[in-house]
Amino acid sequence: MRAVIALFLFTLAAPLWADTVWLDNGDRLSGEIVLLDGGKLALKTKYAGQVLIDWKDIDTLSSDKPLLVRRSGFDSERGERLAAAGSGMVRVQGDREYLLPLAQITRLVPPRLLLEDRVWEGNLDAKLDMKRNQNDIDEWKLKGNTRVEHGRWRHVLSGELERETKNDKKVEDNWELEYDLDRFFTEHWFWRVGLEQSEDAFETIERQRILGTGPGYRFWDNELGRFDLIGQFNRVRLESDVADLAFNTTSIELDYKRLLWGTRLEFYANAELQIPHIDQIDYVLDSEMGLRYRLNQWARLSLLYELDQLRGQGQTVSDRHYLLGVGIGW
Structure with missing residues (x-):
């Protein structure tokens, strides 16, 4: 019974902290991506609150929530999911799936829907x-x-x-x-x-x-x-x-x-x-x-x-x- 309860609680909590960032030095951070802007990725973690990570120090990352991805010289595109890829790359999954170099990404912002709860x-x-x-x-x-x-x-x-x-x-x-x-x-x-x-x-x-x-x-x-x-x-x-x-x-x-x-x-x-x-x-x-x-x-x-x-x-x-x-x- 304890195992079932633990699995149920983990299932509830997982979507809240489904984003993962891998750094160049091999470290891995889990939390919630708040946004990327000005070369800084804001990641909200359970253990250290909100931390700022230099974008150039990130090896790859993944996210299960939708994000607006802005590339250099392009308008923002909606990605339903970001999946980890090779070093310096990320896989954008949405209407179409493609590999994107991290160096080309200038902004990540979670979309804010008009019909939100509160x-x-x-x-x-x-x-x-x-x-x-x-x-x-x-x-x-x-x-x-x-x-x-x-x-x-x-x-x-x-x-x-x-x-x-x-x-x-x-x-x-x-x-x-x-x-x-x-x-x-x-x-x-x-x-x-x-x-x-x-x-x-x-x-x-x-x-x-x-x-x-x-x-x-x-x-x-x-x-x-x-x-x-x-x-x-x-x-x-x-x-x-x-x-x-x-x-x-x-x-x-x-x-x-x-x-x-x-x-x-x-x-x-x-x-x-x-x-x-x-x-x-x-x-x-x-x-x-x-x-x-x-x-x-x-x-x-x-x-x-x-x-x-x-x-x-x-x-x-x-x-x-x-x-x-x-x-x-x-």
Whole structure:
């Protein structure tokens, strides 16, 4: 009975760790291929977590799961299985079977299907700044985002919280929260409905609400990253003690993420350009870009640059921030 149970458990576990890499020095590593990019193969193992292997040090490899194989000068081809071959070679098995030199492979990425059960990812970054000179200044900021995909639906939630005190007196107190719901109709096209609200206790405009909807296009979304472009028609409402103002805008938004250096480094950029349908404001730009360095599976060091810009009545007002902090990712 113990032998039967052990065999059953091994059968269940085997598909999770079905990839094998043979090195030039004779060593063999088993795990799950995450991706190959930039000359580094990321392999997720049971015993050492995710390890990076120089592609030039690999003798051959095998994988039982589908992979998108990109060759030098060619588009990606889907391989249902990779089988070990001679030194410096691999056998690609799919619609057609052929031997391929490892030196010709520039990228391996597991395909991400549109109809998946569930995908959950996110980041939370924190920044703390304390100054002690003529004035005692304490500032802290939290920025986070998360997305959940199931089937043809995608939920995106992002938020920001900032507090600053100067000589024990609060001088900054604001927060922002945005929720977007996407419905995919094809692998690339989707429709978005979004709601955003922000409040600031020390600005003339105390509260801002934005409700928008429009089409989006997903250029790609895989283990290497993603690139989305969304166009929306929005209804904006600004509230203050003096007066309230409501108007329409047209906006375009991009969401970009790319893993570099064998997944150790992540570059990301988010930007939204709004064109208000009023004469007083020409455009409003809200953008950020940054780098995250992965210390391990969950810890990150982050460097972020923010640019918020408004132009109206012949004048441009810009607000720039440089943030260095730590965070977590999943």
